[in-house]
Structures are given as structure tokens and as C-alpha cells.
Amino acid sequence: MELAERIVKGDRRAVARAITLIENDSPEKHALLKALHAHTGKAYLVGITGSPGAGKSTLTAQLIFLLRKLGLNVGVIAVDPTSPFTGGAILGDRVRMNDHALDPGVFIRSMGTRGSLGxxxxxxxxxxxxxxAYGADVILIETVGVGQSELDIMNVADTTVVVMNPTAGDHIQTMKAGIMEIADVFDINKADLPGADKTERExxxxLDLLHDLEWRPPVVRTTSRNPKSFQSLWEACSSHRSHLLKSGRWETKRKKRRQDEILGIIEDRIHRSIRQWMVQNHSWQQILSEVDAGKLDPYQVADQVLEWYNTTVSHPK
Structure with a gap:
């Protein structure tokens, strides 16, 4: 496929075109991803997550500077809130990371969540x-901002960095059951503000309450006033990567990621088939009316739909 060949050869325009095709769910998407598959699996994926206002974008920009000084090619996926009018990302890559927009060793793309809750x-x-496939050595994935249910990043990244502010100390206990448990590295950003010591202590x-930790997440401090502080963050990420490789967890995580991806594709295709059937089935509105009237319950309807799927789609005559 020509577009895939251009991507592998380092064509930036081809990369932009490919991601647009993916976002728009173009019919060409599957052939493209199939052609690229043999060229993937080399990049180190670092997830950057944390509550809105934690400084994730500033931190990402500082990491890009550092990684470029190390001679590494960097890809960035910045996931932003979706505009209710256009369906696109409200915040743009050049608005937030303008200093890197023209660097040939950096490719930044903002993507809208488009209704995704993770x-x-x-x-x-x-x-x-x-x-x-384009050749990024490190791919930074910045999430839109996290809550208790927004834990998808741990299933995508090799290393997950949870970014916090010094004022977060009082809220750590309430966060324990969710986002706090996915961190491979904790970063106290804006660490020049009061409260950094308390937050680190909390x-x-x-972490002291969590026994038998195979990997104890390090706690680092960063501040934009001291760009060198981001070196400690990268060192913590690199240490986690080394741990994954030495323990065998690297391949285990990647196998699970591949399995989840396959399951996701299967679920998406089943979902699309059933929704298409609902749209085309002239009796669907009548079925919904019978559910409203209590003549059918949702479980009966679900069983009927699955029976249709199994007999018509899974085992066509």
C-alpha cells in the first residue's frame, strides 16, 4: 500500500493523512493498519495522565526537549476534549506545544475523545x-484528564506517569481506589509551590500500605522553572522500562495489549453489525414499544438479537 510505504520511509504528510483516515474511520483504515503491522512494536510508549490543570502539556513539552537532546525521535498523541460542534479536539497541538511544531524529529497530533470515557x-x-511505524523512538500519550473510570492509559502505555500538583495531598486518600493505583511513576509537577513535601509524604x-509491590513507583518532582528537573522524570521512566525488560513483564504487557486489541476489534465489528441490523429492521421500533409496555424485557430482546447474530452473521447459509 503506497500510503503505508510513505509512512515507513518517514513521510510526515503521509502520517498526518493516515491519522485523519483513522479518526474518520475510513474504509482504507484496515488495509493501512495491516500493511503497517510488521513495522510496529519498537517504540517506547509513555502515558502521561492526571487531573486537568496538573500541567501535563507543559510537562510533555519539557520531555520533548529532553528526548530530542538525547537524539530520540518523538511522537506525541495529545487527547483533548471534543468540540460539541465540530467533533474535533478543542485544544490544538500548535497552541500548546508550538516550540516543537517545526522540529522534523517530533510529530504531534491532537485527537478529540469523541465520546470515549476512558x-x-x-x-x-x-x-x-x-x-x-513512522519511526518514533518514544511516543508520549497525554490523556484528557482523569477520573475514577478513566484508566485506559494503563492498557496502552508501557509506563504510566501520574502527574499531580503539590495541593493534591489532601485528596490522595480519596483517589486511592482509582487513578493512584495505575501509576508506574508519580510526578509532583509545579513542585516549587508550597505543599510539595506533604504531597510526596502522602x-x-x-505506597507503604501496598505490600509485595513488584515495582514501587518512584516519586519525582518537576518544575518548569528548572528544566533539568525533568531529567529525573525520564530516568524514573527508563528505570521502569529496564524493570519490565528484566522481569519479563515487558513482553507480558505487550501480549495482553495485543489480545485486548483483537478483542476490541471483534467487539467493535459485532457492535456495528447489530446497530446496522437495528437501523434496517423495520420491526425494531415495535420491539422497543413492547419493552416499554412490559410485554418484553431487555434481556429477552438481547437474547433475540444475539440469536439473530449467531444464526445470520456468524453462521450464514
């Missing part, structure tokens, strides 16, 4: 594969 766009994984106290 802090990531549905097409994030596919866009990551494009940047991987995080370590929480």
Missing part, C-alpha cells in the same frame, strides 16, 4: 501504531 480517544491505539504513605 481519557483516550477510541482511535488512540491505532494512531500510536502509525507513529510507531504518596509514600499510601
Amino acid at each position: 481519557g483516550l480517544a477510541r482511535t488512540t491505539k491505532e494512531a500510536v501504531r502509525v507513529l510507531d 504518596i509514600n504513605n499510601m
Whole structure:
């Protein structure tokens, strides 16, 4: 496929075109991803997540500077809130990371969540594969901002960085059951503000309660006033990567990611087939009316739909 060949050869315009095709769910998408598959699996994926206002974009920009000084090619997927009017990302890559927009060793793409509740766009994984095939050594994946249910990043990234502010100390206990448990590295950003010591102490106290940790997430501090502080963050990420490789967890995580991707594709195709059937089935509105009237219950209807799927789609005559 010509577009795939251009991506592998380092054509930036081809990368932009490919991600647009993916976001728009173009019929060409599957052939493209199939052609790129053999060229993926080399990039190191770092997820950057945390509450809105934690400084994730500033932190990402600083990491790009550092990685470029190390001679690494960098890809960035910045997942932003979706505009209710255009369906696109409200915030743009050049608005937030303008200093890197013209660097040939950096490719930045903003993607709207488009209704996804997991802090990531549905097409994030596919866009990551494009940047991987393009030759990015490190791909930074910045989420839209997290809540208790927005944990998708841990299923995409090799290393997940949870970004917090010094004022977050009082809220750590309430976060423990969710986002706090996915961190491979904790970063206290804006660490020049009051409260950094308390926040670090609270995080370590929480970690002390978790026994038999195969990997104890390090707690680092960063501040834009001291760009060198981001070196410690990258070193913490690199240490986690080394741990994954030495322990065998690297391949285990990637196998699980491949399995989840396959299951996701299967679920998406089944979902599309059933929705198409609902649209085309003239009796569907009548079925819904019977559910409203209590003549049918949702479980009966679900069984009927699955029976139709199994007999008509899975085992066509």
C-alpha cells in the first residue's frame, strides 16, 4: 500500500493523512493498519495522565526537549476534549506545544475523545501504531484528564506517569481506589509551590500500605522553572522500562495489549453489525414499544438479537 510505504520511509504528510483516515474511520483504515503491522512494536510508549490543570502539556513539552537532546525521535498523541460542534479536539497541538511544531524529529497530533470515557480517544491505539511505524523512538500519550473510570492509559502505555500538583495531598486518600493505583511513576509537577513535601509524604504513605509491590513507583518532582528537573522524570521512566525488560513483564504487557486489541476489534465489528441490523429492521421500533409496555424485557430482546447474530452473521447459509 503506497500510503503505508510513505509512512515507513518517514513521510510526515503521509502520517498526518493516515491519522485523519483513522479518526474518520475510513474504509482504507484496515488495509493501512495491516500493511503497517510488521513495522510496529519498537517504540517506547509513555502515558502521561492526571487531573486537568496538573500541567501535563507543559510537562510533555519539557520531555520533548529532553528526548530530542538525547537524539530520540518523538511522537506525541495529545487527547483533548471534543468540540460539541465540530467533533474535533478543542485544544490544538500548535497552541500548546508550538516550540516543537517545526522540529522534523517530533510529530504531534491532537485527537478529540469523541465520546470515549476512558481519557483516550477510541482511535488512540491505532494512531500510536502509525507513529510507531513512522519511526518514533518514544511516543508520549497525554490523556484528557482523569477520573475514577478513566484508566485506559494503563492498557496502552508501557509506563504510566501520574502527574499531580503539590495541593493534591489532601485528596490522595480519596483517589486511592482509582487513578493512584495505575501509576508506574508519580510526578509532583509545579513542585516549587508550597505543599510539595506533604504531597510526596502522602504518596509514600499510601505506597507503604501496598505490600509485595513488584515495582514501587518512584516519586519525582518537576518544575518548569528548572528544566533539568525533568531529567529525573525520564530516568524514573527508563528505570521502569529496564524493570519490565528484566522481569519479563515487558513482553507480558505487550501480549495482553495485543489480545485486548483483537478483542476490541471483534467487539467493535459485532457492535456495528447489530446497530446496522437495528437501523434496517423495520420491526425494531415495535420491539422497543413492547419493552416499554412490559410485554418484553431487555434481556429477552438481547437474547433475540444475539440469536439473530449467531444464526445470520456468524453462521450464514
